[in-house]
Amino acid sequence: MSLTPTIRDFLVRLEDQLDQNPPAGLQREDVTITTGDAAALVRLPHESDHARDVEIEIGDRRVVVAYPPERVVFTSPDEALRFVEMLCDGRVELEIVRGFLWTTMRSYRDGQAIPFRRTRMPWPSFRPRTERRAVGFGR
Numbered sequence: 365m366s367l368t369p370t371i372r373d374f375l376v377r378l379e380d381q382l383d384q385n386p387p388a389g390l391q392r393e394d395v396t397i398t399t400g401d402a403a404a405l406v407r408l409p410h411e412s413d414h415a416r417d418v419e420i421e422i423g424d425r426r427v428v429v430a431y432p433p434e435r436v437v438f439t440s441p442d443e444a445l446r447f448v449e450m451l452c453d454g455r456v457e458l459e460i461v462r463g464f465l466w467t468t469m470r471s472y473r474d475g476q477a478i479p480f481r482r483t484r485m486p487w488p489s490f491r492p493r494t495e496r497r498a499v500g501f502g503r
Contacts, residue, residue, distance in 0.1 A: 371404050374422050374441050378406065381445060387452035387501035389416070408452075408501075416499055418451055420444070431499040434458060434469050436481060450474070454502015462489035471499075 367375070375397065386392065391411040398405045403423045410416040421428040427444035429436050431451060438444035450456050450473055459470045459479070467487035470479035 367399055367404060368402070368424050370424050370441070371399075371422050374427065374445075375404060375406070377441075377445055378420070378448065381449060382452070385449070385452065388454070389413075389501040390452070410501060415497075416501070418448070418500055420448065431456070431458065433460075434471060434481070434483060434499075436471070451500030452502070454498055454500055456499050457496060458499045459494065459496040461494045462487070463492050464488060464490075 382390070382392070382395075387408075389410050389412065391409045394409045396407045398407075403421060406420040406422070408418040408420070415432070417432070419430040419432075421430070422441075425439065427438045427441055429438065429444055429447055429451070436447065438447065447456075455474050457472045459472065461468045461470075465486065465488050467485050467489065469481075469483045469485070471481040472479050
């Protein structure tokens with residue numbers, strides 16, 4: 365399976381980033397890279413909490429960074445790498461507000477009060493509650 369130069373370049377840059385600044389909670393020996401003709405999938409597993417695992421789907425025109433249940437789409441590989449760096453440093457938090465009819469997810473970075481991303485999904489819940497958790501790696 366041959367990769368396009370864009371995907372190959374992103375994978376090399378990601379590998380360099382992980383080597384230069386290894387995340388504290390990353391299970392480095394379990395990192396997997398699955399490749400196809402038009403895309404690659406990288407799984408970055410957390411060493412103790414698999415709810416904090418990160419998946420990166422790399423294509424020619426977009427990069428999707430997923431920290432379940434949230435998925436962020438980037439059209440710039442440079443922006444995607446900066447965001448992966450933030451996840452590796454533990455600088456991203458996810459707030460999940462489960463209401464009776466909707467679930468709202470808000471992503472915060474660098475301790476800012478205003479979220480950089482807000483997603484509202486029609487996922488009903490019988491027990492309304494709010495959960496805020498760190499995603500990615502770090503302490």
